[in-house]
Amino acid sequence: MNFRAFYLLLALALGACSSAPIQESNTPQPIVNQADDSATEARYAQNLNTLLDQVSQAQEIPLQTLENGFLDAKTIPSIRKLVLPPSGAFKKNWLVYRKRFIEPVRLKAGKAFWDENRAFLSQVEQESGVPAEIIVAIIGIETIYGRQTGNFRVKDVLSTLAFSYPDTPNKPAREQLFKDQLQELILMCWTEAGGKLPAKNNIQGLNPARFNACLNQNSSYAGAIGLPQFMPSSIRNFAVDGDGDGRIDLKQSPKDAIASVGNFMKKHGWQAGMPVSFPVQENAISAAKQLADGEPQLKYAVAELIEKGILLPSQGDLQRGGVEPQSKALIVDLPYPDKDGVDQAQYFVGLNNFLTIVQYNRSYFYAQSVAEFAEALGYKNQSVVPAALVNEVPMKGATSKSSPEKLKAKKSSTKKKPKVN
Template identity: 80%
Template sequence: MNFRISCLLFALLLAGCSSNPTQPTQSQQSIVNQTDDAVTEARFSQNLNALLGAVSQTQEIPLPTLEIGFLDAKTIPSIRKLVLPPSGTFKKNWMAYRKRFIEPVRLKAGRAFWEQNQAFLSQVEQDSGVPAEIIVAIIGIETIYGRQTGNFRVKDALSTLAFSYPETPNKSARKQLFKDQLKELILMCWTEAGGKLPAKNSSQGVNSARFSACLNQNSSYAGAIGLPQFMPSSIRSFAIDGDDDGQIDLKQSPKDAIASVANFMKKHGWQTGMPISFPVHVSGINAAKALADGEPQVKFTVQELIDQGILTKQQGNLQSGGVEPQSKAFIIDLPYPDKDGHDQVQYVVGLHNFLTIVQYNRSYFYAQSVAEFAEALGYKNQSVVPVESVSKSTAHIKNTGTPSKPKNQAQRRK
């Protein structure tokens, strides 16, 4: 593991010697750094070997195979810096974040990607109920359709964050998350290489070169892979072979990426034909401010928000593109500094589908960017339930107490 002692720790070492009038020489500092590197490297190897041993035992994968696969694993100092929280003077800036993604180059690439995959996107939308615009928007924001998929070896990225996470308030939880993802990576690569789980103490049928290639594939600094930037656990749970070639390739196959994003959204509860969010009515901004608590939980009914002037009556009406009055919602706050540096906030009412996007990336900025990117591609952020369907649904509820099951969004648009 080739990383140098952090500036903070180095400063503490100097402070500890402050009573000594003689400052450490350059050679003494180098010795301290080398010692720290050696200790940290040994700890990294010990923890990694312990994890490999546990996976080998629980999944019956031969330990030598795992050890060979991770023989050259290393920590990446730049990754440790990338996951550090922002400084205390940092201000969240929704407008700057939005500008990074809702911009001409990415939108042009999105339209080209849609045109190239139009037939398949239409089929996936019909099968899953997830709008093509949402799928295209997610892949565009994540990687500009494969242009920016990361340049770190995935085993290095996950190993660094699992065993060498920097000192932060959430260090323990984050380390555990990446340990779990590292385990998922091993299991994913084992099965991709032709192995079965548990392996029954045999590597028969496993392509060792393919196993190694899987561990060494490129990822983001956090270990996300391919066009849609799926973590290993998401690949194992939600990725789909969209092009029916017998394998899932999120790096080279747009169809696999499209089908996998749709499946992720569907499995996380995407409501077909329903909008994502509503703008707050100008007269209800103060009321919205009082209800914005930052918690991603739908806790108010749309009718309650209408009563407080946050939404209009139209937004509680399916026939006018809204939702049912008893639908649940919550308040989203999108802070930014204005041109004079004063704190400002844009408020939005998030619905169930907004939370589904948050499951993809736990950020209000991200989810709102996906929604607005999709709208720039033509997505209509409103219910698409025909009036006759609403009437039939209402009649069905009166007769049986159960709403009738809607058709998928693609069919409703016809």
């Protein structure tokens, strides 16, 4: 599947999350459950029962327990509209997207969240290598620190998209994806409620009320949960207990959310102390445009982009910090229509950490917004390796003499600790 073709299907990004729509009110929203027509509900119920039976057999969970948990499950017709791709006439608009997320309300809330959790953010930064500003930016863009976590029951969302996805070219793949997430939800809730896997038909220690509450918790319209908007599979694989209370609560525990975001980014390849992205030089837009293909792959050496004038060595201490000249990057194009409706674009060079953010939410718009939100909070988008410790490297024919590993060893030998912003 071509990445660019589904660029704006952002809300279904299932690496970790799905950003919820902006709501004006901070008042908790009522859970929305609209029943579908009887024929659709009948097909839905049959397919759901089949999946519950499969999970019961595979994990040896009593079928009756699963059926009780889904007795009141319903399809949500509005969900199918929300996940439809934009019409052919729709024009992607980076400027509008950026304005939506990098704005005073979120930034003010971000600074307050940082102040409230400064010590723990510093701890997670040291453990994961992910800057506090990046973690704060992600949670701010996702939910404004818990203000917008969604107003749909998660079991209804995932079962609707698993068994009643709208007619689109990728319907089979999307339905299978949400079937997988629905199974992950069941297993997540089972273990959260004290059950063991496989259950071996023994529910001793299980708290049925907690199991049902987990299935009924609110989520976004794509099934993402809590402050960081993790999908069930991401909760099971990457969420951690940050506050040490013995359970993971991404809805009420900021420490759990912070630690989980840091762990997700670390496990997906975040390079500590490395930059995220840089704007393309104005006089090299044409050269950058030729290299922008929309594919999320690191293809071009930093040294090559410097030679083409797309980057400057001074950006982020390139070639004088921890970024190797032969390390790879990609060209990111962020389109928007100008005031006359003519297609334009801003161009950036994305490094490895840019694609790590893309793993959180598969959108270039999203990744660049996180980077700029973090910079607005004070993030220094550059290598933290002191230039004084690095020998000048040539523009061409560079080797790995300044690799991050060797620089780290060199740095340790001097007993100097660079500032991490």
